[in-house]
Amino acid sequence: MADGRGATEIPASVDARLKLSATGGLRASADINVVNASFGVTSAGFDVTDAATTLAGYAGNDPTALAAITGIQAMTLSPYSVVAEWTPPPQPERRIEWGYGRPVNVYDIAGRLPSVPVLRDRCRALAVLELIQGTGYEYYSYTAWGDDEAALMSNGSGDEYTIVFGEAGVFIRLFDHESAMSPYAAGDDMELWPGLLDGLPPEFAEHVTEPAFCHDDDLIATAVLWRRTTDDHWHAGAGITFPPSRGPYDISPDGTDRLGILCDDIVDGYVDFATDYYETDIDRNAVAHVAALRPLTDDVVRALNPESGLAAVRTEVAATGYPIASAVS
Structure with missing residues (x-):
């Protein structure tokens, strides 16, 4: 996560998640901070609306956790445009061996x-x-x-x-x-x-x-x-x-x-x-x-x-x- 203070790499050990559903729902979380919102696809990415967050906050001082929280809040609660790079989660190999010799429907x-x-x-x-x-x-x-x-x-x-x-x-x-x-x-x-x-x-x-x-x-x-x-x-x-x-x-x-x-x-x-x-x-x-x-x-x-x-x-x-x-x- 990069901002005016520099860049911080967020390791997998920090439980930061962003889930976009097919029906326009968004859920982002890091530590105990959770944001629920709606999103709409645009030509440049997506717009976030109706964002609501938990009242609880992170009381620690781990810089990677703080960076994850800052990034999530920037994407969901900030009025400014944010650039994000996303690496998809690993997916299991899709394979069906039923001998049809054609795609399965x-x-x-x-x-x-x-x-x-x-x-x-x-x-x-x-x-x-x-x-x-x-x-x-x-x-x-x-x-x-x-x-x-x-x-x-x-x-x-x-x-x-x-x-x-x-x-x-x-x-x-x-x-x-x-x-x-x-x-x-x-x-x-x-x-x-x-x-x-x-x-x-x-x-x-x-x-x-x-x-x-x-x-x-x-x-x-x-x-x-x-x-x-x-x-x-x-x-x-x-x-x-x-x-x-x-x-x-x-x-x-x-x-x-x-x-x-x-x-x-x-x-x-x-x-x-x-x-x-x-x-x-x-x-x-x-x-x-x-x-x-x-x-x-x-x-x-x-x-x-x-x-x-x-x-x-x-x-x-x-x-x-x-x-x-x-x-x-």
């Missing part, structure tokens, strides 16, 4: 997703595995969603999905910010890609206007899937025509390859993901324990994260509905 995923109970269990297990990593920013999470429950994925770079488990069934909304099918690619018109919602049952209509999924009143999605409680398979919009592939690394035109980890047993998928994303080895047997939804023990938590323990994650894990082993007296 929503119809492929619809044919591979498991039943609702199995899908819920896999989502819950992924969320618990992420909670145990203890980063404070989970790639996968599981939470209450009004009267329903939801599994979420967010990679911190603008790609995300939400799987809402409700009384009527399950609704999946996914957004890939680099996809040619993005509403933002349509310019000021913000048009949803044709066909995405064709055939959507009225039971799921409320999700199309869900504020968490929308920018202003426009649904932000590159893929939508659904399954009612009375259905025996998954559905997607009828007659979607996908954009042409942009090269050998364009493995999914709508970003639905990100749901691929849920289409098979998650053990190997999560081991590969965590090895890439966290750049560390991970105990496969412990991952298998969690994937099977066996009661969580202190030994399993420590096998996945030697710096943690069951006591440290008990409350958050319990909130997901995952079973926890009884304490031994």
Whole structure:
């Protein structure tokens, strides 16, 4: 971070974060200072509006922490233009080896997703595995969603999905910010890609206007899937025509390859993901324990994260509905 006093390099050990959501939300934090705001994309970057910050402040004197706080406040609370250089977080390698010989799309995923109970269990297990990593920013999470429950994925770079488990069934909304099918690619018109919602049952209509999924009143999605409680398979919009592939690394035109980890047993998928994303080895047997939804023990938590323990994650894990082993007296 550079200002009139000089330049300070902020190491990774300082927990400074800036998250931009696909629906125009911004959250920046450093130490105990948090700023929540809205942002709008401009030709030169983005404008921040409606910024609100916590009343608590940093009482220390670590120059790197102070620099991070100064930088965040400059980007979010200052009336002046700020130049920022951003290094994206490491992303797991995107690969699906289903033998299609072409990019994977929503119809492929619809044919591979498991039943609702199995899908819920896999989502819950992924969320618990992420909670145990203890980063404070989970790639996968599981939470209450009004009267329903939801599994979420967010990679911190603008790609995300939400799987809402409700009384009527399950609704999946996914957004890939680099996809040619993005509403933002349509310019000021913000048009949803044709066909995405064709055939959507009225039971799921409320999700199309869900504020968490929308920018202003426009649904932000590159893929939508659904399954009612009375259905025996998954559905997607009828007659979607996908954009042409942009090269050998364009493995999914709508970003639905990100749901691929849920289409098979998650053990190997999560081991590969965590090895890439966290750049560390991970105990496969412990991952298998969690994937099977066996009661969580202190030994399993420590096998996945030697710096943690069951006591440290008990409350958050319990909130997901995952079973926890009884304490031994």
